[in-house]
Amino acid sequence: MKNLTQAYEFALPRIDGPTCIAQAWAKTPVSLSFMDKTRLKNKIQTLLKKRNAVIVAHYYVDGDIQDLALDTGGFVGDSLEMARFGRDHPAQILVVAGVRFMGETSKILSPHKRVLMPDLEASCSLDLGCPATEFNRFCDRHSDRTVVVYANTSAAVKARADWMVTSSCALAIVHQLHQQGEKILWAPDRHLGRYIHDQTGADMLIWDGTCIVHNEFKARELDLLCQQHPFAKVLVHPESPAEVIAMADVVGSTSAMIKAVIDGNAQEYIIATDQGILHRMRQLAPTKTLIEAPTAGQSATCKSCANCPWMAMNGLTHLSNCLQNLSGDINIEESLRIKASHCIERMLTFTQNNSKLLAQAQHGFIKNIGAA
Ligand code: SF4
Numbered sequence: 386m387k388n389l390t391q392a393y394e395f396a397l398p399r400i401d402g403p404t405c406i407a408q409a410w411a412k413t414p415v416s417l418s419f420m421d422k423t424r425l426k427n428k429i430q431t432l433l434k435k436r437n438a439v440i441v442a443h444y445y446v447d448g449d450i451q452d453l454a455l456d457t458g459g460f461v462g463d464s465l466e467m468a469r470f471g472r473d474h475p476a477q478i479l480v481v482a483g484v485r486f487m488g489e490t491s492k493i494l495s496p497h498k499r500v501l502m503p504d505l506e507a508s509c510s511l512d513l514g515c516p517a518t519e520f521n522r523f524c525d526r527h528s529d530r531t532v533v534v535y536a537n538t539s540a541a542v543k544a545r546a547d548w549m550v551t552s553s554c555a556l557a558i559v560h561q562l563h564q565q566g567e568k569i570l571w572a573p574d575r576h577l578g579r580y581i582h583d584q585t586g587a588d589m590l591i592w593d594g595t596c597i598v599h600n601e602f603k604a605r606e607l608d609l610l611c612q613q614h615p616f617a618k619v620l621v622h623p624e625s626p627a628e629v630i631a632m633a634d635v636v637g638s639t640s641a642m643i644k645a646v647i648d649g650n651a652q653e654y655i656i657a658t659d660q661g662i663l664h665r666m667r668q669l670a671p672t673k674t675l676i677e678a679p680t681a682g683q684s685a686t687c688k689s690c691a692n693c694p695w696m697a698m699n700g701l702t703h704l705s706n707c708l709q710n711l712s713g714d715i716n717i718e719e720s721l722r723i724k725a726s727h728c729i730e731r732m733l734t735f736t737q738n739n740s741k742l743l744a745q746a747q748h749g750f751i752k753n754i755g756a757a
Pocket of ligand 1: 445
């Protein structure tokens with residue numbers, strides 16, 4: 386592949402997927418009875434008012450938390466939308482239901498607000514797989530390149546970056562940088578990096594990280610599923626392997642996938658992203674049939690599932706506790722926060738001023754969908 390270099394010197398032996406999952410699963414909140422859920426939701430609603438707080442949730446968290454966020458004037462969205470909402474909302478406390486980098490991004494953009502998270506150990510394999518020390522060394526060795534990092538990184542990694550991107554704007558931003566003749570150092574998701582490279586032709590040096598959820602989608606099994614559902618449209622998040630992306634009718638961010646289900650004129654959709662998104666998709670497109678893309682091979686004895694173990698750590702009990710005790714604070718040292726803010730502000734300014742280019746890039750994501 387011309388212009389594409391993968392940074393294998395920083396492959397990821399330091400985190401072992403199954404070990405991470407086992408540790409995180411152990412912390413997944415216990416199931417609650419209907420009565421307990423109702424009691425906790427009422428308590429959280431009262432606390433939100435008392436504390437002048439608002440819930441900012443990601444599409445991958447538990448459906449009860451998504452509903453509670455919307456019912457109480459909060460927000461459910463992708464990481465770019467979450468960052469914008471948290472920055473612009475007048476509440477003095479943001480309760481970020483998602484994973485740690487999302488809480489950090491909120492704090493970076495809203496330093497005068499308290500940012501609380503139900504569980505501060507809710508992380509992300511992409512963030513864990515890109516430690517700042519190694520990343521800085523990597524950047525030092527390739528100082529001629531413009532550093533573009535995905536949102537799924539620590540504040541310390543963002544502090545080294547020229548640009549932060551999310552999956553909803555990455556293509557447009559890298560396209561523009563490529564048009565300006567810049568060579569890119571990309572981190573940390575290698576599948577998304579490769580996809581952007583293939584779409585833009587940009588010269589990209591790519592860190593070797595993956596999302597433990599999207600990396601599990603299987604092309605062969607997806608092909609078999611498509612044969613069973615010949616009229617289904619296939620929606621794929623670009624953190625998935627290239628051979629899965631190649632089978633997609635739509636490749637895009639979580640918000641783009643939801644829009645594709647709402648607007649599409651097909652009846653059936655195969656969804657290759659975390660299953661948490663199905664909750665919102667079913668609410669917004671109740672007449673459509675949604676099918677989860679396969680994450681395990683046919684002969685597998687252990688069936689994996691598309692459910693992020695860190696997103697699953699967000700439960701109603703923890704959410705209630707963090708509001709009750711004002712615990713789970715995200716704190717970032719001020720000089721680091723200022724450094725990390727530059728790449729995020731740059732992205733926000735770009736997305737605000739380049740709606741046409743973003744729409745063109747989005748159009749590039751969407752293939753053969755037949756919007757209604
Ligand atoms: S789904 Fe993947 S990218 Fe998202 S938080 Fe979980 S591990 Fe990270």
